[in-house]
Amino acid sequence: MNVSDSNCLIAYFSRPGNNYVDGGIVNLPAGNTEVVATMIRExxxxxxxxxxxxxxxxxxxTETTEVxxxxxxxNARPKLTHHLExxxxxxxxxxxxxxWWGTMPMPVFTFLEEYNLAGKTIAPFCTHEGSGIGRSVADIKKTCPQSTVLHSLAIRGGRVKKAQDEIAGWLQxxxxxxxT
Incomplete structure (x- = not known):
């Protein structure tokens, strides 16, 4: 499938600011997942x-991880700030x-449940610091049983800035x- 021929959306949850990266807490101007989402957009x-x-x-x-x-x-479903038109x-x-804790942040569940994604194709990608994709793909399949869920991509947060080739390889x- 040529992604240029289909109407695609890159929906992502990302948290800038204090994040755990490569064994320490660093202040990120853009969250790791946002960096990957932007590369996919490009x-x-x-x-x-x-x-x-x-x-x-x-x-x-640490407070964020506790929340x-x-x-x-x-099993919360936080309200979202904006919605797809x-x-x-x-x-x-x-x-x-x-x-987060082996799966997606709860606002992502809210997003998936807010729309009827039956018949849609979902390509999951996540950032992590050693925990990989966790059970998130299984959770997506359970939440969206009538969607096609493609093989996922998991990128270590400390490596996102150099992930262009990994993303291109995943797409292929x-x-x-x-x-091009």
Whole structure:
């Protein structure tokens, strides 16, 4: 499938600021997942959509992990700051997120449940610091049982700035190409 011939969306959740990268806490001007989403946008020409919770996560990294764990335990569905105007116009959805506690942040679940994605193709990608994709792909398949979920891409957060070749290889592996 040529991604230039289909209407694709790059929906992602990303958290700038204090993040755990390469064994330490660093302040990121853009979250790791946003960096990857932007690279996918450059290759595919798709539309970017930032999934954001109405209630912002704490600035402190450790506090954010605690809130994320509480949300996961409660199976929370945080309200989102904005919504897609024409969700039906997208055939292919690149879905990006950091791996939080083995899966997607709860606002990503909110996003997936907000729209009828039956018949859509979802290409998941995540950033992590050693935990890989976790159970997030299984969670996507459970949440969107009538969608086609492609093979995922997991990129270590400390390596995202040099991930262009890895992203291009993943696109080729899952049968997606871009016009050059």
């Amino acid at each position: 290759i595919t020409g798709g539309d970017l959509f930032h999934i954001e919770s109405v209630t912002a996560y704490p600035e402190d990294y 994320a764990q509480q949300e996961l335990r409660a 024409i969700p039906d116009s997208y055939d292919l959805i690149f879905l990006g997120y950091p791996n 592996e899952i049968g997606l190409t871009a016009n």
